[in-house]
Amino acid sequence: xxxxxxxxxxxxxxxxxxxxxxxxxxxxxxxxxxxxxxxxxxxxxxxxxxxxxxxxxxxxxxxxxxxxxxxxxxxxxxxxxxxxxxxxxxxxxxxxxxxxxxxxxxxxxxxxxxxxxxxxxxxxxxxxxxxxxxxxxxxxxxxxxxxxxxxxxxxxxxxxxxxxxxxxxxxxxxxxxxxxxxxxxxxxxxxxxxxxxxxxxxxxxxxxxxxxxxxxxxxxxxxxxxxxxxxxxxxxxxxxxxxxxxxxxxxxxxxxxxxxxxxxxxxxxxxxxxxxx
Amino acid sequence: xxxxxxxxxxxxxxxxxxxxxxxxxxxxxxxxxxxxxxxxxxxxxxxxxxxxxxxxxxxxxxxxxxxxxxxxxxxxxxxxxxxxxxxxxxxxxxxxxxxxxxxxxxxxxxxxxxxxxxxxxxxxxxxxxxxxxxxxxxxxxxxxxxxxxxxxxxxxxxxxxxxxxxxxxxxxxxxxxxxxxxxxxxxxxxxxxxxxxxxxxxxxxxxxxxxxxxxxxxxxxxxxxxxxxxxxxxxxxxxxxxxxxxxxxxxxxxxxxxxxxxxxxxxxxxxxxxxxx
Amino acid sequence: xxxxxxxxxxxxxxxxxxxxxxxxxxxxxxxxxxxxxxxxxxxxxxxxxxxxxxxxxxxxxxxxxxxxxxxxxxxxxxxxxxxxxxxxxxxxxxxxxxxxxxxxxxxxxxxxxxxxxxxxxxxxxxxxxxxxxxxxxxxxxxxxxxxxxxxxxxxxxxxxxxxxxxxxxxxxxxxxxxxxxxxxxxxxxxxxxxxxxxxxxxxxxxxxxxxxxxxxxxxxxxxxxxxxxxxxxxxxxxxxxxxxxxxxxxxxxxxxxxxxxxxxxxxxxxxxxxxxx
Numbered sequence: 001x002x003x004x005x006x007x008x009x010x011x012x013x014x015x016x017x018x019x020x021x022x023x024x025x026x027x028x029x030x031x032x033x034x035x036x037x038x039x040x041x042x043x044x045x046x047x048x049x050x051x052x053x054x055x056x057x058x059x060x061x062x063x064x065x066x067x068x069x070x071x072x073x074x075x076x077x078x079x080x081x082x083x084x085x086x087x088x089x090x091x092x093x094x095x096x097x098x099x100x101x102x103x104x105x106x107x108x109x110x111x112x113x114x115x116x117x118x119x120x121x122x123x124x125x126x127x128x129x130x131x132x133x134x135x136x137x138x139x140x141x142x143x144x145x146x147x148x149x150x151x152x153x154x155x156x157x158x159x160x161x162x163x164x165x166x167x168x169x170x171x172x173x174x175x176x177x178x179x180x181x182x183x184x185x186x187x188x189x190x191x192x193x194x195x196x197x198x199x200x201x202x203x204x205x206x207x208x209x210x211x212x213x214x215x216x217x218x219x220x221x222x223x224x225x226x227x228x229x230x231x232x233x234x235x236x237x238x239x240x241x242x243x244x245x246x247x248x249x250x251x252x253x254x255x256x257x258x259x260x261x262x263x264x265x266x267x268x269x270x271x272x273x274x275x276x277x
Numbered sequence: 278x279x280x281x282x283x284x285x286x287x288x289x290x291x292x293x294x295x296x297x298x299x300x301x302x303x304x305x306x307x308x309x310x311x312x313x314x315x316x317x318x319x320x321x322x323x324x325x326x327x328x329x330x331x332x333x334x335x336x337x338x339x340x341x342x343x344x345x346x347x348x349x350x351x352x353x354x355x356x357x358x359x360x361x362x363x364x365x366x367x368x369x370x371x372x373x374x375x376x377x378x379x380x381x382x383x384x385x386x387x388x389x390x391x392x393x394x395x396x397x398x399x400x401x402x403x404x405x406x407x408x409x410x411x412x413x414x415x416x417x418x419x420x421x422x423x424x425x426x427x428x429x430x431x432x433x434x435x436x437x438x439x440x441x442x443x444x445x446x447x448x449x450x451x452x453x454x455x456x457x458x459x460x461x462x463x464x465x466x467x468x469x470x471x472x473x474x475x476x477x478x479x480x481x482x483x484x485x486x487x488x489x490x491x492x493x494x495x496x497x498x499x500x501x502x503x504x505x506x507x508x509x510x511x512x513x514x515x516x517x518x519x520x521x522x523x524x525x526x527x528x529x530x531x532x533x534x535x536x537x538x539x540x541x542x543x544x545x546x547x548x549x550x551x552x553x554x
Numbered sequence: 555x556x557x558x559x560x561x562x563x564x565x566x567x568x569x570x571x572x573x574x575x576x577x578x579x580x581x582x583x584x585x586x587x588x589x590x591x592x593x594x595x596x597x598x599x600x601x602x603x604x605x606x607x608x609x610x611x612x613x614x615x616x617x618x619x620x621x622x623x624x625x626x627x628x629x630x631x632x633x634x635x636x637x638x639x640x641x642x643x644x645x646x647x648x649x650x651x652x653x654x655x656x657x658x659x660x661x662x663x664x665x666x667x668x669x670x671x672x673x674x675x676x677x678x679x680x681x682x683x684x685x686x687x688x689x690x691x692x693x694x695x696x697x698x699x700x701x702x703x704x705x706x707x708x709x710x711x712x713x714x715x716x717x718x719x720x721x722x723x724x725x726x727x728x729x730x731x732x733x734x735x736x737x738x739x740x741x742x743x744x745x746x747x748x749x750x751x752x753x754x755x756x757x758x759x760x761x762x763x764x765x766x767x768x769x770x771x772x773x774x775x776x777x778x779x780x781x782x783x784x785x786x787x788x789x790x791x792x793x794x795x796x797x798x799x800x801x802x803x804x805x806x807x808x809x810x811x812x813x814x815x816x817x818x819x820x821x822x823x824x825x826x827x828x829x830x831x
Binding site: 102122123124125152155156181183184199202203205206207209210211213214215217218219221222223 | 415416417418419420421422427428431432434435436437438439440441443444445446447509512516519521522525548549550551553
């Protein structure tokens with residue numbers, strides 16, 4: 001049904017498994033964005049898909065962040081979903097939130113930046129206590145997050161905890177993220193597959209109209225205003241071009257950013273001792 | 278002071294104990310709705326009642342759900358509180374939220390469907406860790422909840438956890454409900470009576486004007502818009518009449534719905550293998 | 555840089571430590587309000603201050619409540635920040651929320667009343683598990699809180715838990731406050747200094763524009779409307795002058811209010827057996 005470069009899919013009983021498989025570390029680049037655009041555009045014509053479960057083929061990395069060497073390219077790809085005026089990951093992630101299908105993130109490994117914002121745009125998030133980590137490193141790099149974290153975390157965590165997460169740019173364990181309501185639940189890794197499968201199959205078996213209307217009402221009460229999504233995206237694009245962000249990111253690349261290894265595995269801890277001008 | 282069929286009452290020190298006693302399992306039917314309408318209409322003229330504590334005479338069932346064989350009848354009863362255009366449990370529960378008296382739900386046994394929505398409309402909820410359970414089985418039956426769960430759970434739990442509860446239609450333990458903020462607190466059963474009594478007596482002893490004004494301000498920030506309450510009620514009435522819901526409920530009745538026994542004691546687990554057309 | 559009567563300050567690496575030191579028990583009176591007004595007015599011209607950490611020189615009292623013998627005096631002082639029409643602690647605390655600097659409350663000892671409302675207006679709150687306590691005793695005294703608790707607690711805790719805290723007027727431990735989202739986190743006392751120092755230093759080292767814009771967006775989504783802040787302040791002033799509040803406070807003074815000792819150390823427990831007319 002679907003042909004993708006960076007994700008593997010399997011459909012069973014109304015549940016579409018979508019497994020990210022974009023070596024070397026599942027960065028959100030043009031190819032992965034292309035596949036997500038194709039997926040979200042195909043869903044309305046695929047009523048046999050009732051629930052989508054997102055997981056990762058890489059046990060260490062779920063979606064760690066965007067490919068910082070290809071920002072214009074992935075932004076252009078995102079524009080295929082929303083039109084040239086809405087070429088942003090924020091508007092693309094929002095399309096998943098608004099879809100009739102129910103989206104569940106089954107998380108092992110690192111989630112960060114726009115990867116965290118994708119997860120926040122999913123309807124539910126269940127994570128492995130042992131391996132999942134969460135972070136919004138953007139402020140540490142030099143930009144307010146641009147694809148939903150400001151909106152979702154503020155609404156869900158409250159002012160004080162949202163500011164801690166956003167301004168602190170630190171990594172959070174799955175248990176910490178669950179304690180703050182960032183994700184639904186952290187469970188032992190050995191229980192994660194069964195928990196998600198049970199939830200997904202149940203919902204896929206329920207009458208579609210009741211599921212769609214319920215999600216529609218909840219969306220009306222919780223999704224950010226589209227103008228806020230657009231403003232966040234524009235602001236991020238502006239900050240990405242500043243000298244201070246560019247020089248901080250350049251030093252992070254020297255240290256090993258976007259390579260498998262210690263910097264990516266503890267990115268929050270590396271937001272220190274970077275240039276400030 | 279009050280004469281009721283389905284609840285027993287006792288007034289002491291400004292605290293009115295209202296104990297649900299509607300065998301066989303405290304279903305929300307016309308008689309129980311009639312008593313709740315009488316109660317909420319009598320409260321404004323009863324300034325000696327400062328706090329109302331709701332509990333159940335049945336240790337297994339608090340308010341498990343509506344009597345699905347008598348929907349038109351209990352809806353008609355509810356109309357006595359809100360007028361014929363506002364004949365709905367959602368509008369009736371809202372009257373409790375808006376009352377000057379402070380309402381506390383002291384929960385042992387099963388809370389579900391419109392019973393959960395009644396509890397959500399109370400000002401506080403304290404539950405027995407050993408015996409209380411919570412669920413919104415409506416989507417599993419084939420309808421978005423109609424009497425407040427969409428509004429209250431979404432505001433309190435955040436988008437992801439509200440969708441998990443609403444779309445999943447599963448049963449939650451008291452500890453799980455407390456972890457999500459659905460209820461104030463789950464405590465050991467042996468501590469529940471003292472905890473509620475202490476809170477109720479304290480508040481009943483505080484100056485009335487300060488209590489009323491505080492509740493009024495909090496209500497202004499948290500209660501759903503009346504148009505949303507009405508829309509939820511209308512939508513529920515429409516979904517209740519669909520073939521898919523009727524056929525699913527019919528099969529549940531064959532299995533034992535509304536009888537004391539295994540289906541009612543684990544209703545969430547029985548939302549599977551039901552007809553979908 | 556700053557000269558104060560009731561607080562001691564030290565600036566290091568962009569982090570300004572502000573230690574409350576207003577014996578006998580850090581009551582919020584005219585002197586302390588004067589210092590806070592001076593501080594908040596000086597911050598815009600002090601870009602070298604990136605983060606402010608508030609702590610207490612008194613291990614038992616952080617900010618227990620206002621000096622109830624000097625309400626007109628401290629209100630007049632507060633007016634220097636907001637103009638005579640906005641002479642209220644609520645409007646003064648709001649200025650801290652809106653400041654570009656990031657404010658962190660590092661809490662040991664008792665936080666209550668307008669002291670809790672100051673803490674709620676800070677961007678983050680970290681507390682000692684062993685010594686910090688939190689309470690809003692205002693309703694027990696006879697008035698809805700007037701300086702932000704209605705707004706912040708309702709938004710952060712949800713309707714049910716906000717009503718429990720506000721109407722119950724009880725004391726909460728640091729762990730209870732963290733479980734409800736009132737504060738960010740409760741940690742062992744021995745870990746508190748390091749936790750706060752790490753967070754403060756990190757944020758102080760991040761690019762200022764990214765921090766300021768992030769806080770500005772979060773504020774837009776979470777701060778109460780200014781008209782609500784003003785209404786809460788006016789209401790509090792009216793209730794403070796009622797006979798019932800005055801007589802309740804008078805009895806509390808007879809018991810030991812505003813003295814170091816058992817009443818102040820368990821103020822929530824002393825809101826009982828007070829006059830109600």
